[in-house]
Amino acid sequence: MPKAIKPTDPTSVSSTAIEQLGFAKTLVKWQRAHGRHDLPWQKNLHPYPVWLSEVMLQQTQVSTVRAYFSKFMARFPTVQDLAQAHEDEVMSLWSGLGYYSRGRNLHACAKRVVQDFNGVFPSELNDLVSLPGIGPSTGAAIASICYAKKEAIMDGNVSRVLSRYLGYARDLSQGAHQRELHAFAKALLPERVKDMPVYTQGIMDLGAMVCTPKRVLCEQCPVQGTCVAFAQNKVFELPFKSKKIKRTQKSIYWLIAMNDRAQVLGARRGLDGIWAGMHAFPEFESELALRNALPAGVEVRPLSVMKHELTHQSLSIHGFAWLFKEQGTSARVQKKVPKPWQSALEGRGFEWMDMAHWARVGRPKPVADFLNQLDGLV
Ligand code: SF4
Helix, strand or coil: CCCCCCCCCHHHCCHHHHHHHCHHHHHHHHHHHHCCCCCHHHCCCCHHHHHHHHHHHCCCCHHHHHHHHHHHHHHCCCHHHHHHCCHHHHHHHHCCCCCCHHHHHHHHHHHHHHHHCCCCCCCCHHHHCCCCCCCHHHHHHHHHHHHCCCCCCCCHHHHHHHHHHHCCCCCCCCHHHHHHHHHHHHHCCCCCHHHHHHHHHHHHHHHHHHCCCCCCCHHHCCCHHHCHHHHCCCHHHCCCCCCCCCCEEEEEEEEEEEECCCCEEEEECCCCCCCCCCEECCEECCHHHHHHCCCCCCCCEECCCEEEECCCEEEEEEEEEEEECCCCCHHHHHHHCCHHHHHHHHHHCCEEECHHHHHCCCCCHHHHHHHHHHHHHC
């Protein structure tokens, strides 16, 4: 049995030691027997579905991605179909998946693949990472799974598996240490390039099914015999990151104005900040600012407060419904509201949108949830 490498000093991890571990061979064998083989994007290891799934899987669970992947593949079976689509339709299908810059980059990337690569995803990592929304790990996944290139993926799952397996205790908040771990990841790759697709899938499967953040199943792990963290009882100490993401708390206030034709006022948000380019309601920094923007005597109805977690912010979203009882037109609304709001409406392109219109555009999940709440009010 190969010996575990010294865990206490990560610099002692040599590539010779790594080769002797048999990590890649063990993982490839395990993936074939016990890995995942029924994911929808595994039916065809063509770069288009692999890329689509990899982008969706950044920051999102497999269980959520399945339905979105199927919807996208049904509507856009090829990269050409996606490139030709209107951005609103792409973002509408992406709605609810979060991290919306991924959706916009997805569309931009499809256009670039069609324009610059004749509709064929490139096989070299350098070309792949030149495309919008494809970082080194996503690029390595496409190159290794679809083209059997010796490229090492390094997402959150893989850095957890490898830091535990190798006993890599350095602070992964620092870029230099991430690069060092990535160098070890490259040294662990299989010798035979033809094993690359299964190996890459295997290390992803190990991170998702066995070497998970909390319920770690070391007793079922194929590489337990040479795992440093297991041997040293340090599984829950690794990976080490000194900087944790700090979330600030913030409240925002949305005016959800609906006219008697069941149209709701909305506009595309600017291209900066959260939900950039998505459609949403007029937003205010406080309830007072929202009420001050309304004509005197107008009643607004508070809806339930919605909690929404973003990477760096915990949002409390306070929705206020304004049921507009006259026959509403954009001109009529602008006539009725005081000057500050009029200019806000004109400047930001607010318009009355019926539900079919809302369904055709990108809308963040809290917007969709508030629209559903309106059903009960009319
Ligand atoms: S033995 Fe445990 S800690 Fe080590 S790689 Fe396997 S699951 Fe992870």
